[in-house]
Amino acid sequence: MTGPSRDIEILIDRAGPLLRAAVVEDGRLTDLHIDSAVRPSRLGEIVLGRVDRIVTALNGAFVDIGGTAGLLNNADLRTAAPTSRKAARAGTTLRAGQPVLVQVKAEPGGGKGPSLTMDVTLPGRFLVMTPFKPGISISRRLAQGDARGRLSQMISEITGGLGGGWIVRGSALGVETELLASEAEALALAWRQIERQVAGDPPRTLSTGSSAAVRAVVETGGRRIARIYVSDAAIRGELADLAPDAAALVEIRQEALFDRYDIEGAIRELSGRTVPLPGGGSLVIDRTEALTVIDVNGGERPNALATNLDAVEEIARQLRLRNIGGIVIVDFINMTARRDVEHLLGALGQATADDPAGVNVYGMSKLGLVELTRQRRGPPLSDLLASCGVSRSD
Structure with a gap:
C-alpha cells in the first residue's frame, strides 16, 4: 500500500484548565483539540x-x-x-x-x-474496531478490484482471532503490516478490558473517551507525523499504548509551545466572526441556535469561482478548528455557469472528505445557498473558550 503523505507537527501543552493539542502543517494550524477541566468531555465514553x-x-x-x-x-x-x-x-x-x-x-x-x-467503536489511527459488527469494511479510496481483495485478505489475517469487525481507515494507505497488526492487537485488548467490567450495577463508566493528545494523533489521517512536542512527560506514556511509533517522535520541551507559529494568536482569531481570504476576500461566520451561516465576500476580486474555491479550503479548515456541528449554510459568491457550480460542490466535498466528524454536502438550493451538515462531536470552540474566560475577538 502506497500513497502521498504530508509531514506535520503536533504541539501539546497544558494551560490552566486546558489540555491543548495543535496540529500544524507547513507552519499553519490545521486542527485543534482541547480538553477542559472546567467542562470535561464525555465524547467516546x-x-x-x-x-x-x-x-x-x-x-x-x-x-x-x-x-x-x-x-x-x-x-x-x-x-x-x-x-x-x-x-x-x-x-x-x-x-x-x-x-x-x-x-x-x-x-x-x-x-x-x-x-x-x-x-x-474503538478508533485507532489506521483501524477502527467494531465489536458488535463483524466483517471488514474498506474505504473505496484505498483499493478497487483485485487490490481490494488482497487488502481485505491481509486485514483478515491481521485481525483473525481478535474478534469483532474492522474498518480500514484511509490513513492505512502505505502503513507497514506490523504496525497495523500492533494497533489491531491494542484495540482488541482494550475491548477485552471493557468486557471484563460489564458485570455490575449501572450506571458505570467502563472506558473514558480519548484525550486531546490522543485525538490529535489518531485523527492525523494520511499525513506523516514529523515531530510531537509536549510540555508534560506523562503524555508520552499515554501515546505509547495506542501509537508506539508516534510515542518515539515525542520531544519534551520546557517552553511555551504555543508561541511556535503563533498558535496563541491563531486561536484568538478563531473566536472572531471574520476570516480573511487570499486576494482580499473574507468569510463571515455566524452561529445561531439552529444552524451556522457562512457568508463569502469576494472583495474587489473579479473571478467569483477562484474566490469561492479559496473559500472552500478555508471553510473546511474553519469547520474543524471551530468544531462547528449541525446544519451549515454557505452563501458563496453568485455564479451563473452550471459547470462552475458543479466544480465548486465537488471541491467542497473533496476538501471535507477527511474530516473525522463526517461532513455531508447536500448541494445548492434554488436561492444559491449550499447546504451541508457536520456531526456534532462536542461544544463549539467558542463555547469552550468562553467557559474558560476567553472572549470573542470581534
Missing part, C-alpha cells in the same frame, strides 16, 4: 447505562449514564438479530431499569443532552 424511560415521541429512550441522561435513538439500537435492525424500537427492545451498554457519540448542545449509540 463507553458506559454501562440504565434505561431511565422510553420516549415514543422522540423515537428512543433516555439512558442514565451517570450524572446525566442521554438519548438513545431507535436508529442507534443494536438487536440480537442484525437483520431486524430497521424494525427495532426502544419500546419493544428495551425496558425501564434495564442495563444497556452504550457509547457517547455526541456531547450536549443546543439545549439537548448527549446522544448515545449501542454500536460501540
Whole structure:
C-alpha cells in the first residue's frame, strides 16, 4: 500500500484548565483539540447505562449514564438479530431499569443532552474496531478490484482471532503490516478490558473517551507525523499504548509551545466572526441556535469561482478548528455557469472528505445557498473558550 503523505507537527501543552493539542502543517494550524477541566468531555465514553424511560415521541429512550441522561435513538439500537435492525424500537427492545451498554457519540448542545449509540467503536489511527459488527469494511479510496481483495485478505489475517469487525481507515494507505497488526492487537485488548467490567450495577463508566493528545494523533489521517512536542512527560506514556511509533517522535520541551507559529494568536482569531481570504476576500461566520451561516465576500476580486474555491479550503479548515456541528449554510459568491457550480460542490466535498466528524454536502438550493451538515462531536470552540474566560475577538 502506497500513497502521498504530508509531514506535520503536533504541539501539546497544558494551560490552566486546558489540555491543548495543535496540529500544524507547513507552519499553519490545521486542527485543534482541547480538553477542559472546567467542562470535561464525555465524547467516546463507553458506559454501562440504565434505561431511565422510553420516549415514543422522540423515537428512543433516555439512558442514565451517570450524572446525566442521554438519548438513545431507535436508529442507534443494536438487536440480537442484525437483520431486524430497521424494525427495532426502544419500546419493544428495551425496558425501564434495564442495563444497556452504550457509547457517547455526541456531547450536549443546543439545549439537548448527549446522544448515545449501542454500536460501540474503538478508533485507532489506521483501524477502527467494531465489536458488535463483524466483517471488514474498506474505504473505496484505498483499493478497487483485485487490490481490494488482497487488502481485505491481509486485514483478515491481521485481525483473525481478535474478534469483532474492522474498518480500514484511509490513513492505512502505505502503513507497514506490523504496525497495523500492533494497533489491531491494542484495540482488541482494550475491548477485552471493557468486557471484563460489564458485570455490575449501572450506571458505570467502563472506558473514558480519548484525550486531546490522543485525538490529535489518531485523527492525523494520511499525513506523516514529523515531530510531537509536549510540555508534560506523562503524555508520552499515554501515546505509547495506542501509537508506539508516534510515542518515539515525542520531544519534551520546557517552553511555551504555543508561541511556535503563533498558535496563541491563531486561536484568538478563531473566536472572531471574520476570516480573511487570499486576494482580499473574507468569510463571515455566524452561529445561531439552529444552524451556522457562512457568508463569502469576494472583495474587489473579479473571478467569483477562484474566490469561492479559496473559500472552500478555508471553510473546511474553519469547520474543524471551530468544531462547528449541525446544519451549515454557505452563501458563496453568485455564479451563473452550471459547470462552475458543479466544480465548486465537488471541491467542497473533496476538501471535507477527511474530516473525522463526517461532513455531508447536500448541494445548492434554488436561492444559491449550499447546504451541508457536520456531526456534532462536542461544544463549539467558542463555547469552550468562553467557559474558560476567553472572549470573542470581534
